[in-house]
Amino acid sequence: MTEILLPTLAALIGTAFGGLITYFTQRQQLSHNLQILKETYKTDFMAEETAKHFLSHKSHIDRSFDVLQKHLGGFEDDELRKILVRAGAIRVYREDGSEWWRLLSRMDEYIDRKKTISKAY
Template identity: 70%
Template sequence: MIETLIPAISALAGTALGGIMSYLFQKRQFAHETEKLKLANKTEFMAEETVKHFLSHKSFTDRSFEVIKKHLGGFDDDELRKILVRAGAIRDFREDGSEWWRLLSRMDEFISNKIEKKAKSS
């Protein structure tokens, strides 16, 4: 009985060890590939982070496209709009036709500020 159990346990242990090692290698390779992609596209990743920083400012929920464009040079208008969308921003046009952007995550804050301003003006 033991003579048949030892090879079975050895095979099971070898398979488990091989599976664990394969998982660890794959996890490391995935992290390495992700890092390579980030480095290859570093400009876009940093531009998204910068946009999030500007649109997360505690005093301003909105930023004009012109202000964002001024601070993020090197992108044409369409590229910059794509970066804004990837960062989670939405566009709004004011009555004067100017283009403004805000993070979708700050929409509740924008609405509550708008309600407060209406209440003060009434």
């Protein structure tokens, strides 16, 4: 019985140890690949973060496209719109036809603020 159990146990331990090594190696490689991707597309990542920063300002729920374009220079109009969408923003138009953007995650805040303003009148 010991002759069968000992090699089986050794094989099981070896397989488990090999599996752990593979897991940690692949995890490290994935982290490294993610870092390379971030460096490759750093401009896009930073543009999204900057857009989120401007659209997350506590007193300004939405921003005009002109203001965003001014602060996020170097992008064509449609390219900037794609960056804003990736950042989680939606486009709205004002009555005067101007283009404004706000984060979808702030829609509840926008609605609450609009209700508060309409109650004041």
